[in-house]
Each structure stands twice: as C-alpha cells, then as structure tokens.
Amino acid sequence: MANDTRVLFCNCTYAQVVPQSTKEGVLRKLCESEVSFDAVADLCEMSARNDPALKRLADEGPVKVVACFPRAVKWLFSAGQAPLNREQTQVINMRTDSVEEASAALFADELTPNLPEDNRPPLAGSETKETS
Amino acid sequence: MSLTESQSLRVVVYEGEGSDAMNAEARFDTMTSLLEDGFAVTRTNGRQAVAPADRTSLLVLGRFPDGQAPSFDSGSDQAEVSVANIDQQEPAAITDMVRAKRESLAAFDHGAWKPWFPVIDYDRCTNCMQCLSFCLFGVYGVDDDNKLQVQNNDSCKTNCPACSRVCPEAAIMFPKYRTGPINGDRVNAADLNREKMKIDISSLLGGDVYQMLRDRSEKAKSRFSKERNPDKALNERKKCLTKLAKAGDIPEEVLMSLPEPDEIQRRAEEAAAKAEAAIEANAKNN
Ligand code: SF4
Ligand code: SF4
Numbered sequence: 001m002a003n004d005t006r007v008l009f010c011n012c013t014y015a016q017v018v019p020q021s022t023k024e025g026v027l028r029k030l031c032e033s034e035v036s037f038d039a040v041a042d043l044c045e046m047s048a049r050n051d052p053a054l055k056r057l058a059d060e061g062p063v064k065v066v067a068c069f070p071r072a073v074k075w076l077f078s079a080g081q082a083p084l085n086r087e088q089t090q091v092i093n094m095r096t097d098s099v100e101e102a103s104a105a106l107f108a109d110e111l112t113p114n115l116p117e118d119n120r121p122p123l124a125g126s127e128t129k130e131t132s
Numbered sequence: 133m134s135l136t137e138s139q140s141l142r143v144v145v146y147e148g149e150g151s152d153a154m155n156a157e158a159r160f161d162t163m164t165s166l167l168e169d170g171f172a173v174t175r176t177n178g179r180q181a182v183a184p185a186d187r188t189s190l191l192v193l194g195r196f197p198d199g200q201a202p203s204f205d206s207g208s209d210q211a212e213v214s215v216a217n218i219d220q221q222e223p224a225a226i227t228d229m230v231r232a233k234r235e236s237l238a239a240f241d242h243g244a245w246k247p248w249f250p251v252i253d254y255d256r257c258t259n260c261m262q263c264l265s266f267c268l269f270g271v272y273g274v275d276d277d278n279k280l281q282v283q284n285n286d287s288c289k290t291n292c293p294a295c296s297r298v299c300p301e302a303a304i305m306f307p308k309y310r311t312g313p314i315n316g317d318r319v320n321a322a323d324l325n326r327e328k329m330k331i332d333i334s335s336l337l338g339g340d341v342y343q344m345l346r347d348r349s350e351k352a353k354s355r356f357s358k359e360r361n362p363d364k365a366l367n368e369r370k371k372c373l374t375k376l377a378k379a380g381d382i383p384e385e386v387l388m389s390l391p392e393p394d395e396i397q398r399r400a401e402e403a404a405a406k407a408e409a410a411i412e413a414n415a416k417n418n
Contacts, residue, residue, distance in 0.1 A: 001180075006180075006181045006182060006183060011164075011167040013168055013242075014246050014247055015246075017310070017315070027167075028160050030175075031160040032160075034179065035180060036175055036176040036181070037174070037175055038172070038182055038183045040167075040173075041169075041171060041172065041242060042170070044307055044308060045242065045245075045247035046172075047247075047251070048247050048249055048285040049140075052186055052188065053172055053186065056183040056188075057183045059184075060181070060183065068316060069307070069317050071253060072305055072316025075251045075254070075316075078254070079252070118255060
C-alpha cells in the first residue's frame with residue numbers, strides 16, 4: 001500500500017451488523033502488518049456527534065475506510081460535517097466481504113475509489129427524476 | 133451536554149523511535165479492548181500516514197525503555213498531549229487507565245447511547261418532507277434553505293426504521309439496520325416499488341398511520357375504563373398494534389411508548405405544518 005494512503009478501520013462497536021469474525025479477522029491482519037492506521041469504535045456514533053475527528057480522518061489525502069456500505073459511509077461523513085473526497089476514498093465493506101477479500105483490497109497497492117457518484121436529483125415541485 | 137458539544141479523547145499506540153514495538157497479539161488485544169470501550173485509537177510506527185492532530189486531546193501509549201518517553205509534539209497547539217508507559221501492562225489494565233484519563237478530562241462517555249438515527253442520502257432525497265411530517269419525535273427539521281435535515285439524532289427511537297418506509301425515494305438509511313437498502317446497500321427499482329407498497333399498506337391500515345393509532349388507542353382506553361383491567365387493556369393495545377408493527381417493522385416498545393392520543397395529534401399536526409411550510413417555501417423558490 002502506498003505510504004500516503006491512510007487506513008481507517010471501523011469496529012462497529014455498538015451493533016452486531018458486521019460479522020464479528022470479519023471485523024476481528026481484518027483487525028488482526030492490520031495488527032500483524034507494519035501498517036500504521038486509525039481505528040474508531042463506531043463511525044455512526046462519531047457522525048451523530050459531529051465529532052471533529054471525522055474531519056481529520058476525511059481531510060488529508062487518500063484513505064481506505066474499512067467499514068460497511070459505501071453509500072452509508074459517504075453520507076455518515078457528510079452528516080458529520082466532514083464530506084469525503086470521492087476521488088481519494090475507497091470503502092471496504094465488512095458486511096459483504098470476507099476477511100480475505102477485505103484484506104486483499106486493504107493491502108493492495110492501488111486505491112480504487114468507490115463512493116457513489118454525486119447525482120443530486122431535482123427537488124420536489126420541479127421536474128420528476130429518473131429512478132436508478 | 134448535547135451529543136454534538138461533547139469532547140473526545142484520541143489514544144495513540146506509539147511504536148516509533150524511542151518506543152519498543154508490541155507483538156502482534158498484544159497489539160490486537162490492546163486495540164480490541166480500547167475499541168470495545170468506545171475509544172478512537174491510532175497505531176503508528178512513524179512510517180506511514182495517519183490522521184493529523186486536531187484539537188482533540190491525545191493520550192500517547194508506548195513501551196518506553198527505562199520508562200523514558202521521547203517528547204511528543206502533536207503539531208497542533210490546541211491539543212493537550214499526555215504520555216503513559218504501558219510496558220508490561222495487560223490490555224484490561226491499559227483500558228482502565230485510559231478510561232480514568234477520559235474521566236479526568238470529562239471527555240465523552242461512549243456507549244451510553246446506541247447510535248441509531250436516520251442518515252439521508254441527498255443524492256436521492258427530493259425534499260418531499262414526508263419523513264418530516266411522519267416523525268412524531270422531532271428528529272427532522274429544515275435548514276435555512278428549507279432543505280430537509282436530521283436535527284435531533286438522539287430523539288430517534290432505537291431500532292425503529294419507520295420513517296425510512298415512508299420515504300418514496302429510499303433516501304433514508306439506518307446503517308445499523310439488518311437489510312438493504314435501508315442499511316446503505318444499493319437501491320434498485322424493485323426496492324423503490326417495495327417502499328411504495330409499504331406506504332400503500334399504511335393507507336390500507338386507515339389512511340393515516342397516526343389516525344389508526346389514535347383509534348386503536350381510544351378503543352383500548354374505553355375498554356380499559358369499562359373493565360378496569362389494566363392487563364387486558366394493555367394486551368388489547370398490544371394486539372392491535374402488532375399489525376402496524378409488522379407493516380412498518382416498528383419495535384413494539386416504540387409503539388407502546390407513544391404518547392396519549394391528544395398528544396399524538398398535537399405532534400402530528402405540528403410536524404405536518406412544518407412540512408407544509410417547507411414545501412411552500414421551496415415551491416416559491418423554484
Ligand atoms: S459506519 Fe458501518 S461499520 Fe461503522 S459503525 Fe456505522 S454501521 Fe457499523
Ligand atoms: S421522505 Fe425521503 S425524499 Fe422525502 S424529504 Fe424525507 S428523505 Fe427526502
């Protein structure tokens with residue numbers, strides 16, 4: 001992994017939606033590696049509190065976020081006043097990926113941006129939007 | 133103190149120059165123990181980028197030979213930095229020590245509130261205000277531009293995803309919900325149809341979910357006064373609301389804790405008025 005790419009691991013502490021074995025497995029791989037990383041207990045909680053830490057996590061350059069669905073992560077950061085940079089963010093989804101898949105994406109040299117594209121539909125009252 | 137006013141503490145497990153590295157097992161156990169206690173933890177060996185310092189207090193943990201920690205500069209003049217030697221310490225003892233530090237700083241006590249609240253996908257939201265007019269608990273409001281906003285996260289009822297069911301665009305997520313698209317998974321056309329169906333279900337239940345609740349609750353109340361049997365009245369209320377709970381996946385305890393019918397009506401009217409005002413203002417501006 002490139003040295004300027006940061007890693008943010010979410011432990012999803014206050015829910016059982018990420019399989020325990022996946023989050024443990026990925027955290028173990030991180031701890032066995034030489035990689036420096038940031039880990040947080042629960043991104044949802046930080047977003048709800050507008051925790052200023054979200055800004056420091058979002059602000060500086062390329063980042064791989066190991067958490068859950070990219071759409072949820074995008075809007076959690078946005079709700080926490082710390083929008084992520086779409087070009088420089090890859091979200092690795094521990095709700096759907098195995099430990100092996102998540103670790104392969106995490107330790108890969110390249111960063112593959114995958115936040116949903118911005119696509120603001122027109123507001124109610126103006127023209128109707130296409131569903132996607 | 134409101135959720136958004138609280139301060140937090142950032143823990144740094146430092147394994148760079150001047151500190152001995154931990155073995156992988158000890159590192160994993162220490163990180164896990166701290167994360168499970170709600171802390172944000174940075175592991176750094178100084179060789180790779182981590183998030184920069186901000187005004188959050190830092191507690192730097194390390195295995196410092198002879199107890200001599202190097203001096204640390206957080207790079208931010210607003211952050212208080214303290215250092216602790218964790219050589220020979222078990223993860224549980226480390227977490228106890230960090231917890232004591234948190235208390236001394238009066239920093240946020242994590243875990244007291246389950247982070248359950250709606251997250252809006254503004255790529256999808258059309259500002260129709262159905263959610264605002266539906267929620268009885270004042271979770272939603274509008275910003276200065278009359279755009280829908282989640283304003284009171286901590287007023288949301290834990291495990292209740294009901295408002296996401298009334299959103300015609302599947303724009304409301306609860307990231308800790310079981311299934312998609314409410315959990316943030318991709319939205320597809322079938323999901324949109326399903327969401328629409330759920331609104332139809334609520335119309336079938338009496339046109340207005342809250343009207344139905346009021347009716348059910350009134351019936352339960354009159355039975356209660358005739359029979360003077362609180363258990364029976366409670367059971368009746370429970371039975372009536374089970375149907376609604378199933379339709380909207382609303383936890384029973386949320387339904388059972390709803391206020392009295394008059395109060396429900398007052399709040400529903402207040403929410404509807406707010407939604408109408410925002411829709412009118414938006415129509416004028418468009
Ligand atoms: S962002 Fe996803 S993984 Fe992290 S706490 Fe929220 S639901 Fe859990
Ligand atoms: S119901 Fe959905 S589309 Fe309408 S304002 Fe609320 S979030 Fe936006």
